[in-house]
Amino acid sequence: MRQLYKFISIISLSFVLASCGGDKAEQGNGLAEFKPIKWKMVTTWPKNFPGLGSIPESFAKNVEEMSAGRLQIKVYGAGEMVPAMQTFDTVKSGAAQMGHGAAYYWKGKIPAAQFFTTIPFGMNAQETNGWFYNGGGIELWQELYEPFGLVPMPGGNTGVQMAGWFQKEINSLDDLKGLKMRIPGLAGEVVSELGAVPVTLPGGELFTALQSGTIDATEWVGPYNDLAFGFYKIAQYYYVTGWQEPGAALEFIFNKEALASLPEDLQKIVEVAATAANADMLNLYTAKNNQALQVLVSEHNVKVKKFPEDVIQGLKAASEKVVNELVENDPAAKKIFESYQSFLSQSSDYHGISEFDYYRNRDSH
Amino acid sequence: MRQLYKFISIISLSFVLASCGGDKAEQGNGLAEFKPIKWKMVTTWPKNFPGLGSIPESFAKNVEEMSAGRLQIKVYGAGEMVPAMQTFDTVKSGAAQMGHGAAYYWKGKIPAAQFFTTIPFGMNAQETNGWFYNGGGIELWQELYEPFGLVPMPGGNTGVQMAGWFQKEINSLDDLKGLKMRIPGLAGEVVSELGAVPVTLPGGELFTALQSGTIDATEWVGPYNDLAFGFYKIAQYYYVTGWQEPGAALEFIFNKEALASLPEDLQKIVEVAATAANADMLNLYTAKNNQALQVLVSEHNVKVKKFPEDVIQGLKAASEKVVNELVENDPAAKKIFESYQSFLSQSSDYHGISEFDYYRNRDSH
Structure with missing residues (x-):
């Protein structure tokens, strides 16, 4: 049957x-x-933005080809159909059948959603994917979005992001005091704990804000996207010790009814195409970040810097405090954090003797 | 049209x-x-072997569901249709339309194929996937298999493997001399350079060989698969500093004519399902290795050991020699190694300031 x-x-x-x-x-x-069934996908990215925006496009192309044209998904860049930050509500309402963005953008509605993007000093990309697919992460995510009539699926990962572009050196925790830095989400709360002034600005405004002195520093993504934005032309220092977004996961969200109304084979096509897209993005960033870092250093003479140990320790302590506050004030966050933390604790032990130790041996760190 | x-x-x-x-x-x-179109997939793994064998099964299930039953793939464990090591020839002949295994098993026919599994002190899983999908790796792989009428696609990754189970401590390079160790492929040639005696044995014979003293040591995969084999019952030491297979990639191979004869939508379904399966396996190992290591250490009191620095340096120097010999004697290997090495050199720089440095900061190594 x-x-x-x-x-x-x-x-x-x-x-x-x-x-x-x-x-x-x-x-x-x-x-x-x-x-054919025609779907709309709204996204939080400028149309065809490299990586973040190009992977939803290739997802849509894959689905169309796998379904022999029976499911056609038109991808809208931010502002084309609705503004970026209306992606969640637009898919919830059914005006678009799906969306692509990042769960932490919805922290105003769902504070616990932040665990499904990244948290400071949390899991990296490989660990996040292990937790999502084989550690119960996706199930918790689905449960969290269920009341909104939405079904989430992992939608890519940027890998470890860079700490950002700074106009002055950060030699101690004191240098963070009063620093105006574009840094969103939990990480913004963390630097605020240390006396900095976190600012939220969309990507497109960062160059001008940094150039004009409106901000003293900004984090963005990593070499691939940072090179394209040209920060090297105006910023003095590239701090590379990422701590704030160690493996930022993106998300597909689906209107639950729209997804359920698809024939079973198309549902499976969508699901497997999403899994492939999730991997495609990390593969792309892995390759492009490598190349872009080389270009930044050798062609644009970017000064690559690392935070000193006391800054790292200060950021880590403040991160713990901020995450604990989130967890204490929200039962959903508490439940998710328990699963997250238990996975992280094991993967931190395991990767200490595998991935980390391997890098150390191979590259003589 | x-x-x-x-x-x-x-x-x-x-x-x-x-x-x-x-x-x-x-x-x-x-x-x-x-x-429906009915295909056979021959594999080099025992039927339903965790990870290596279970992912080809879930790939086949996905393809059947995505195609609404139009493409049905029956998966054969090693020895069910043909012995493991006849997988390549069986797909080449068309007797099976596809296979799953590891490229380095075919090094007797194609020495350069080894780069598409792993090489000692080479790329880890994330880097390998970056190279495959966005660094030209897959194109070189396809070119290498073209004369055999085969199309390869990445088919999973185990992550960093462990150095193996040893009956005696390895405190210096001298301790490797005369050591009978099951360790296949290039890594076997490496330990041979250092005076050890590499032995090739299938997985199923390892427990008995180690128990009876036929061998003094064996590498296998990592905690997930190693725990299942029960090595902890008979071996003294678990050396965890993997060097020999830092990110072993598995492969799907397709009979070129069979693949080309599929309707375009089914070809795309197969391709995207393979990309998803490639990610699925690493996700599974990431989650299961974490758990299994915990069990090995806390329930079975396994003594986790690391090689001392001079052993690592000795292995690294010998690995370089062995890889160089392979490259010098084979134009195909030379071409592939140039691409591999160029990607690795960049990713080693990039991951030094991202993944590696992040682990160090997060886990206070």
Whole structure:
């Protein structure tokens, strides 16, 4: 029966054309009558923004090709259909069937959503994916979005981000005091604990703000995206010891009804294409960040800096405080954090003797 | 036209049922006439072996569901249809349409294939995937297999493997002399350079060989698979500083004609399902290795050891020699190594300031 159902689902749309009546020669002409399912995907990124925006596009292309055109998804950049920050509500309402963005953008509605992007001193990309797919992460995420009629799926990862571009050296925790820095989310609260002034600005305004002195520092993503924005032209120092977003996960969100209304095979196509897209993004960033760092250093003479140990320790202590506050004030955050922390504790032990130790041996750190 | 082609491809199979003539009530009964494409996948793993064998199974299940049953792939464990090491030839001949294994198993036919699994002190999983998908790796791999009528695709990754189980401590390079160790491939040549005696044995024979003293040491995979084999019951020391397989990549291989004969949408389904499977395996190992290490240490009191620095340096120097010999004697290996090494050199710089440095800061190494 299951096979019958699946078989019927795949041909049900085709039946407009194949609706019989005999003459096979007419099949080609029948194409105009073929009614594909047309979806809209709203995103929080400028149209075709490298990596963050290009992977949702390739996801849509894959789905269309896998479904032989039966599911066509039009991708909207931020502001094309709705502003970036209305992505969540637009998919919730069903005005778009799906969206792509980052869970921590919705922290105003759902504070616990932040665990599904990244937290300071949290998991890196490989660990996050292990937790998502095989450690119960996705199930907790789905449970969190359920009341909003949304289904989340992992939608990419940037890898470890860089600490950011600074106009002055950071030699001690004192140098953070009064520093105006664009740094959103939990990490903003962390630097605020240490006396800095976190500012929230969209990516497109960062260059001018840093150039004009409106801000003293900004974090963005990593070499690939940072090079494209040209920060090296105006900032003195590139601090590379990422701590604030050690493996920023992106998300696909689906209107639950829209997803459930798809035939089973198309649902599976969407799900597997999302898993592939999640991997595609990290692969892209891994390759492009490598190249871009080389260009920044050798062609643009960027001075790569690392925070001194006491700054790292200060950031770590403040991060712990900020995360604990989030967890104490929100039962959903508490439940998710327990799962997150338990996975992280194990993966930190395991990667200490595998990934970390391997880098140390191979690269003689 | 493209759309028309795609549309026709998807319904072409369905036309057995939808072949017109009128009565829609007959559709259900027509199912018996529906002819799915049936493929065989031969593998180099015991049937349903955790991770290595279970991921090809879930790949096949995904493909069947995404294609609504139009492409059904039956997975054969090693020895069920042919012995493990005949996987390559069986897919080449077309007796099976696809296979799953590891490229370095075919080094007797194609020495350069080893770069597409792993090399000692080479890339880890994240780097390997960056190189495969966005650094030209897959293209070189396809070129290498082209003369055999095979199309390769990445088929998973175990992450950093462990150095192995030893009956005596390794305190210096001298302790490697005369050591009988199961360690295949290039890594076997490396320990041979240092006076050890590399032995090749299939996984199923390792426990008995180690127990009886036929071998003094063995590497296998990592905590997840090692725990299942029960080495902790008979071996004294678990050396964890993996160097020999820092990110072992698995492979899908397809008979080129069989793949090309699929309708375009099914080709795309296979390709995207393979990308997802490649990620699925690393995610699984990341989660399960974490847990298994915990069990090995806290429940089975396994003594986790690391090689001293001079052993690491000795292994590294010998690895360089062995890889250079491979490259000098084989133009294909030379071409691939240039691409591999160029990517690795950049990713080693980049991960030094991102992944590695992040682990160090987070975990206070």
